[in-house]
Amino acid sequence: MTYQFNNQAREIEINKYSTPTPWMNYLSNGTFHTMISQAGGGVAFYRSPQIWRINHYRFFHLPTDRSGFYTYIKDGGDVWCPTNEPCKTKPETWKAAHGMGYTRFEAGRNGVHAVATYFVGKYENALIWNLKLKSETDKKITLFPYVELGMMEFMRELQWQCYNKHQLSAYAIDDVLVYRYGVETQPKPEETPLVYFAADVPVTAFDCDRDEFVGAYRSEENPQNVEAGGCTNSTLYGGDPCFALQIDLELKAGEEREVNIFLGTAMTEEEIKRCVSHCREKGFVETSYAALSAQWADFLRKFQCELPDADVQTMVNIWNPYQAERNFQFSRNISYYATGTFRGVGVRDTAQDILAMVPFDLCRAKDKLNLLLGQQYRDGHCNHYCFPIEGWEPLARIHSDNHLWLVMAAYHIVMEEGTLDYLEEAVDFYDGGSATVWEHIKKSIDFTMANLGEQGFPLMLASDWNDMLYKVCREGKGESIWTSMQFGTVLHQIAELADRMGENGQKYLDIYEAQKKLVNEKAWDGAWYRRCITDDGTFIGSAAEPQAKIWLNTQSWSVISGMGAYGKAAMDSVKQYLDTDLGIKKIHPSMMTDYPTKEGNLTCYNKGCGENGSVFCHANTWAIIAECLLKRPERAYKYYHQLLPMVAQAKAGEWRYKAEPYVYSSNIFGPESDKFGLANVSWLTGTAAWMYLAVTQYMLGIRPNWDGLEIDPCLTAQMLPAKVTRVFRGCTYHITITKNERAFIPHETGREEFEITI
Numbered sequence: 001m002t003y004q005f006n007n008q009a010r011e012i013e014i015n016k017y018s019t020p021t022p023w024m025n026y027l028s029n030g031t032f033h034t035m036i037s038q039a040g041g042g043v044a045f046y047r048s049p050q051i052w053r054i055n056h057y058r059f060f061h062l063p064t065d066r067s068g069f070y071t072y073i074k075d076g077g078d079v080w081c082p083t084n085e086p087c088k089t090k091p092e093t094w095k096a097a098h099g100m101g102y103t104r105f106e107a108g109r110n111g112v113h114a115v116a117t118y119f120v121g122k123y124e125n126a127l128i129w130n131l132k133l134k135s136e137t138d139k140k141i142t143l144f145p146y147v148e149l150g151m152m153e154f155m156r157e158l159q160w161q162c163y164n165k166h167q168l169s170a171y172a173i174d175d176v177l178v179y180r181y182g183v184e185t186q187p188k189p190e191e192t193p194l195v196y197f198a199a200d201v202p203v204t205a206f207d208c209d210r211d212e213f214v215g216a217y218r219s220e221e222n223p224q225n226v227e228a229g230g231c232t233n234s235t236l237y238g239g240d241p242c243f244a245l246q247i248d249l250e251l252k253a254g255e256e257r258e259v260n261i262f263l264g265t266a267m268t269e270e271e272i273k274r275c276v277s278h279c280r281e282k283g284f285v286e287t288s289y290a291a292l293s294a295q296w297a298d299f300l301r302k303f304q305c306e307l308p309d310a311d312v313q314t315m316v317n318i319w320n321p322y323q324a325e326r327n328f329q330f331s332r333n334i335s336y337y338a339t340g341t342f343r344g345v346g347v348r349d350t351a352q353d354i355l356a357m358v359p360f361d362l363c364r365a366k367d368k369l370n371l372l373l374g375q376q377y378r379d380g381h382c383n384h385y386c387f388p389i390e391g392w393e394p395l396a397r398i399h400s401d402n403h404l405w406l407v408m409a410a411y412h413i414v415m416e417e418g419t420l421d422y423l424e425e426a427v428d429f430y431d432g433g434s435a436t437v438w439e440h441i442k443k444s445i446d447f448t449m450a451n452l453g454e455q456g457f458p459l460m461l462a463s464d465w466n467d468m469l470y471k472v473c474r475e476g477k478g479e480s481i482w483t484s485m486q487f488g489t490v491l492h493q494i495a496e497l498a499d500r501m502g503e504n505g506q507k508y509l510d511i512y513e514a515q516k517k518l519v520n521e522k523a524w525d526g527a528w529y530r531r532c533i534t535d536d537g538t539f540i541g542s543a544a545e546p547q548a549k550i551w552l553n554t555q556s557w558s559v560i561s562g563m564g565a566y567g568k569a570a571m572d573s574v575k576q577y578l579d580t581d582l583g584i585k586k587i588h589p590s591m592m593t594d595y596p597t598k599e600g601n602l603t604c605y606n607k608g609c610g611e612n613g614s615v616f617c618h619a620n621t622w623a624i625i626a627e628c629l630l631k632r633p634e635r636a637y638k639y640y641h642q643l644l645p646m647v648a649q650a651k652a653g654e655w656r657y658k659a660e661p662y663v664y665s666s667n668i669f670g671p672e673s674d675k676f677g678l679a680n681v682s683w684l685t686g687t688a689a690w691m692y693l694a695v696t697q698y699m700l701g702i703r704p705n706w707d708g709l710e711i712d713p714c715l716t717a718q719m720l721p722a723k724v725t726r727v728f729r730g731c732t733y734h735i736t737i738t739k740n741e742r743a744f745i746p747h748e749t750g751r752e753e754f755e756i757t758i
């Protein structure tokens, strides 16, 4: 087996370095971040990977997963790395483990044993490499910790490195290496940090010039200076920089030596000195590591469960909330699949990510939602992406769904907190003026009302949730039936909030009823709900159409919104036409590139891939929720279980599935592809937040409402009995569910513990 979960330690242990794709982890303290693979490849960045990227990572180039955070161990004529990669000479024993905010490698060769733990602690903005070394016999070895640096702005590097690289410098101040990104016209020079590299043991020599260290026609596989046995104290004032240290160590038989390496950022050379001496203080690394463990224990304790299904338990307690948190933090910015060059904070995606942060950290959830509300205009629409760190102009395209997600996120915050206080907070509009959160979200509703199409559904505008649908509305007349359902869902939420705010909730319910009527009269196709209407009035997602006859989202959301008079039948059609046993396809059948017309084609995706007929995991979560609302636990469990990453990976096969078995992917190629089962775009996907909601709030059924905790389980025998600990409004609830029966626990101020069995 390539891997096993060690849930006690909240780790996944990986026994083989050559996984089909790099299996990543994200290490972060909120300011300094590192993505690192099971083979030590990856990329570090300060705040933004777009403008403050620290090292090179060569996306989709071969060999894969280079470069990274390597320590060469030179033991006589032998050179190897605890990360296994990038040396040809491999350790004799090896395993990696990804844990909560850290990654560890345990390796041995020729009687030398190394444990290398990488993490980012909260006390300094630095990636810490903690190396513990032991030898069975007395030995002299040399360590060469190494990072290949690059231009901090990756896009500029691709375009302009021939000139701009001569504005970089890397040099030593005593035994600390420093990198300065001196490139002119960078967006925020005054906020650009210096990067440092230091050890807490004596350093014999160093290199800052990559070509000096690596040598001609070589790579990180066999650097020349490692082979030669020593660095050459090269500095770099223009060219291709790196950080390499030479550390000569004497190991006594059986004795453990500890070496710490710090790859960090600071604003000035003075500050670097302060940071490095702090890092070198006795106990600094242990304290940082202990704080990291405590922070994750505290985060995860907010929702823990015991279930008969071990895979579900692993995901609910550990990996799903962990992924959701990383996703909340990085939006869709940088991953093995996304180069982190253009996507800032997407309003649609981030608003959904907030939903899973709400039970864990209301402050972070509110801060993020305030950021998004700040992208809203006075007429209620909002920018599509913004770049709060980089300070670039936002992407101002108007989509039909973005602003409506803001209502949902605010509603979740209010229900978790049980007060209206948040709605009274003031947030500026993007185009000037300020209003309370409450006024903002009412504007969202107004905007959709002001933008209804000829048939009465919301205009599609520059697409709804489905990016691909921008093509049906280029003349601005296309309408989205799905957005009508999303609108319906949030109309119910805002109506409830309006009543609590002492305003007229009924007016929102009236709009809801009108939209509901439309959905059932105009969008019902006979066995499912149609998807949208093109500029010329054609209904997409209809049995009468030659392709893409049925779409998942209008079936699931007909139930979620409560609008679908035929919701049950619609979800039966999902089972019949879209379920593959390896997830539910987004559409069926996949489209050709000539549909609906050659000139106005909806997709360029190959059949079964990506947005065209793959299993779109994000959208699967809504089918699970819909089945729970329909009280069909067998179906809900099937849809949930088959997409658990370890289950889907085992079913598809490790080499076919390729992605990580511990985090969700965005999509899995569908049966119309020749690579059915290939998982794509793991880690940064809305699947994480919604899977978490699906299982905790709909299958386990533990949902906050205004008065307390509602328990409305929809579980099969595989999930019963379920024991849940949920922290809610300062009280720890111990909930044992033995059957699918509804219960309600009113919130009582001052109560600290509560136990209930259903």
Ligand code: NOJ
Pocket (backbone or CB within 6 Å): 332, 346, 348, 349, 464, 465, 466, 467, 468, 611
């Ligand atoms: C991925 C995008 O990040 C998201 O915004 C979109 O909703 C889905 N693709 C579906 O198109």
